[in-house]
Amino acid sequence: MVNMYLFSVGVIFHFIALFMVVLGLKFFVSSEIPLPIFAEKTKQNINNNYPSIAQFISPTLSEISSWQQNIEYGFKIDPLKWQGVGANATKISSRLVQNKISVSSVSQLINALKSVKPGQVIELQPGIYEIKKYKVNIYEAGIPSFPIRIIAKKLGEVVIKLKGEGFVVDQPYWQFENLYLIGNCHTNHSSCEHAFHVVGKGSNVVFKNNIFQDFNAAIKVNGLNGDYPDNGKVLGNTFYNTSARETANPVTPIDLMHANNWQVSSNFIFDFIKAGGNKVSYGAFFKGGSINGEFSRNLVMCNANLKSDSVAIGLSLGGGGSPDKWHRDNNAFEHANGIIRNNIIMHCANDVGIYINKGKNTLISHNILYNTVGIDVRFKESSVVFNQNILSGRVLGRDNGEFYMTNNLVMSRTWLTAAEPLNEIFQAPTNGNFIWIDKFKELISYESSNKHVDFCGYMVDANYLGAFFDEKFCLDKVNLTNPNRQFKYSDVDEK
Structure with a gap:
């Protein structure tokens, strides 16, 4: 009885293995993917979805994937x-800053976001701004001829460290320029989702010459309650x-x-x-x-x-x-x-x-x-x-x-x-x-x-x-x- 059971289990196991091989070969041929790349993708899929058999199959797939020609950026x-292409610290803005609010601390920045009016510019002075709030709200809407801007004079002089949802842009006509934004979550990457969450009524937003570092989704955009943040521009930034x-x-x-x-x-x-x-x-x-x-x-x-x-x-x-x-x-x-x-x-x-x-x-x-x-x-x-x-x-x-x-x-x-x-x-x-x-x-x-x-x-x-x-x-x-x-x-x- 035991021998019959083991024989049956062996037949079933080999049938399943053969079926998976045939199915894999069929997908390989139809996908037109080179063999080592196919092996790597298959290994990742098995490791993620079939961990119980990964230890038996992954070593062989790893060996095949190693055949891939090594091509790396030098x-x-x-x-x-x-x-x-992207953000550039050598670029100097030629736009004249008028009607500005100058800030040099996180508390001054938060207060400026509450008081700023259309056409004004919040200019951050050189320094590191470590914001510990989960999200930073804005309150006022800009208008087409008078947007609201948050800027630094030169890229790299101002560093903003963020966690959570970052700046929540739910009002229209805001612009952000020359900012270096860093996700400040060294031990828990899930806690640094966005630098900016553009949502609902946050239409006509512009991001220009900024650096975004260590976020899951540095700029997240979505509708809310029937409002949609249309007509945005992301121009000349660096994300990494x-x-x-x-x-x-x-x-x-x-x-x-x-x-x-x-x-x-x-x-x-x-x-x-x-x-x-x-x-x-x-x-x-x-x-x-x-x-x-x-x-x-x-x-x-x-x-x-x-x-x-x-x-x-x-x-x-x-x-x-x-x-x-x-x-x-x-x-x-x-x-x-x-x-x-x-x-x-x-x-x-x-x-x-x-x-x-x-x-x-x-x-x-x-x-x-x-x-x-x-x-x-x-x-x-x-x-x-x-x-x-x-x-x-x-x-x-x-x-x-x-x-x-x-x-x-x-x-x-x-x-x-x-x-x-x-x-x-x-x-x-x-x-x-x-x-x-x-x-x-x-x-x-x-x-x-x-x-x-x-x-x-x-x-x-x-x-x-x-x-x-x-x-x-x-x-x-x-x-x-x-x-x-x-x-x-x-x-x-x-x-």
């Missing part, structure tokens, strides 16, 4: 010394974390629900790694039934100073999805009429650089994706037009997602080592140098697109492929002309 990034986030909460530096007409442009977003929960993070996303969002001219590096096997995705319309009952106006889509244009997304080695989840009428144009799996378009609500992008990996429609491609350069990664084919056409893309190698310059010309500003900041109405028009590329936008850049590894070849 510099150590100090945001205050950075002189490329100094360590992987040890939390099960969402990790997405720019996390937007419900709000329409947001522009996220010319930001530097890097090291947004999630070490807890499902270990999946995003650089930025719009979702929740929102419309007319734009990601343009951003530089996104999932891994730069940090190195991790967690799944990090660059930019997304839809993110991980949200319940239909939370969607604005009962929209079936997560986002509609979105634009992802002229971005460079790199070093998201374990997953896609762009993920479209129920993204209706989406335009993905003139992007470069390097060291990512590629692009996913998922679910029947998604409809995407791709044109004039350069990427390695693949473009994949999943669960009836639809897309249409014209004039793109898509180069497959090798299935055994995930070798990066874009190394063959650009000079040193691993460090952000996307100057064309001479013999490939004939690839840059395709059909004309609508007039717009390219990654390098030039207004373009001409033929080109990828994120920038000038074949020489703008090395300054990726910090390569900065004499203060520092190599992370001595054996990296600087170009």
Whole structure:
């Protein structure tokens, strides 16, 4: 009887194992993911969802994942010394500050937030402002011609340390500039959710030339009680974390629900790694039934100073999805009429650089994706037009997602080592140098697109492929002309 039982258990176990292998191979073939990346993703899934069998399978998967070609960013990034896309301490505001309230302490700042009027500027004097309140409220609304501003004269002179929900912006026409905001939660990352929570009536908010460090969702945006904070702008900021986030909460530096007409442009977003929960993070996303969002001219590096096997995705319309009952106006889509244009997304080695989840009428144009799996378009609500992008990996429609491609350069990664084919056409893309190698310059010309500003900041109405028009590329936008850049590894070849 015992022998029969053991035999039956053995047969069942091997049947289940064989079934899982067959199912895994089927998914591997359909996903078009290189084998080592597939092994790493499978290992993460088993570790998170099937811990009882992880000890038996994970070692083999780890060995296969080690076959992946090692591609890492070669510099150590100090945001205050950075002189490329994003916040820049060398920029001096030319705007004349009039009608200002000067503050030099936390108590003065809190009082100023209660008394400030439209058109006034709260100017923080140099120093460290450690705010111990869970959230900081504002009280007055700005108006279109007279917004309310909170500024520092120069980026880096003012450091604001926060916990919890941060500044709750529930009034319109506020602007924030030259602030260095730090999540002050060394032992409990779940206690540093946001630097700013833009909510309800907080429309027409502007963030410009700020640094956001060590938050789960540095800028969180969502509707409240039928009011929506539409028409926001996130321009020229830097978002990063100094360590992987040890939390099960969402990790997405720019996390937007419900709000329409947001522009996220010319930001530097890097090291947004999630070490807890499902270990999946995003650089930025719009979702929740929102419309007319734009990601343009951003530089996104999932891994730069940090190195991790967690799944990090660059930019997304839809993110991980949200319940239909939370969607604005009962929209079936997560986002509609979105634009992802002229971005460079790199070093998201374990997953896609762009993920479209129920993204209706989406335009993905003139992007470069390097060291990512590629692009996913998922679910029947998604409809995407791709044109004039350069990427390695693949473009994949999943669960009836639809897309249409014209004039793109898509180069497959090798299935055994995930070798990066874009190394063959650009000079040193691993460090952000996307100057064309001479013999490939004939690839840059395709059909004309609508007039717009390219990654390098030039207004373009001409033929080109990828994120920038000038074949020489703008090395300054990726910090390569900065004499203060520092190599992370001595054996990296600087170009």
